[in-house]
Amino acid sequence: MSPIDREKQNxxxxxxxxxxxxxxxxxxxxLPVGSEPGTVEMLDALATRGVQVLLPVARHDAMGTPTSLSWGQYQPGELMDAHxxxxxxxxxxxxPAALAHAELVFVPALAVDRRGNRLGRGAGFYDRSLRFAAASVALIAPLYVGEILDDIPAGPHDVPVTQALTADGLVTFG
Known part of the structure; x- marks a missing residue:
């Protein structure tokens, strides 16, 4: 995707x-990494509207295994370099229990299939963490157009998203 198309979709x-x-x-x-959908400006817009924006803090345990995500409150201009x-x-x-307060969870994904199975980056941080979200909360994966696929392999530990959000609008699964 060209930088101009990415900017338009964002x-x-x-x-x-x-x-x-x-x-x-x-x-x-x-916070989007690399070419993931989204921008810091999206977070700024939410924060300036008075929305408390929780952002993930990723850590590993002493054995090097990813742990459930912790959460910090986003303040525009106050981000730190991390692991x-x-x-x-x-x-x-x-x-991790702070996620229970979220009324909506945006989940990063490289792609999602029509059942809500998400292709992430493979460490399992979100799959470990989403169990702390309220059962009724919407789990939305922002994606670029074309990143909703027919099928993504999923295991028993994978937590599907309930919706995807693209430049074309919201897609609900299930």
Missing amino acids: AALAAHVAAAASGLSVVAAY FGLREPAPPVFG
Whole structure:
């Protein structure tokens, strides 16, 4: 995808993200890595509307196994360099149970299939963590157009998303 197309799709996604979060108090999101959909400006827009935006803090245990994500509150302009080449919110950091307060969870994905199975980056951070979200909360994967596929292999530990959000709008699974 060209940089211009990516910019156009991110602009459309930003409008859809704002609509999806309208009237909500707490949203869990993520900072896009590489060419993942989304921008920091989307997070800024939510925060300036008074939405508390929770961002993930990724860690490994002493054995090197990924743990459930902890969460920190996003403040525009206050991101820190973190492990794995990521950026994360400044302290304080809240434990995995903080996700239970989110009224909407944006989940990163490289692709999603029509059953909501998500292709992530393979470490399982989100699959370990989404069990802390309220059972009724929408799990939405922002994607570029064309990243909803017919089938993605999934295992018993994989947590499907309930919806995908593209520049074309919201797609609900199940």
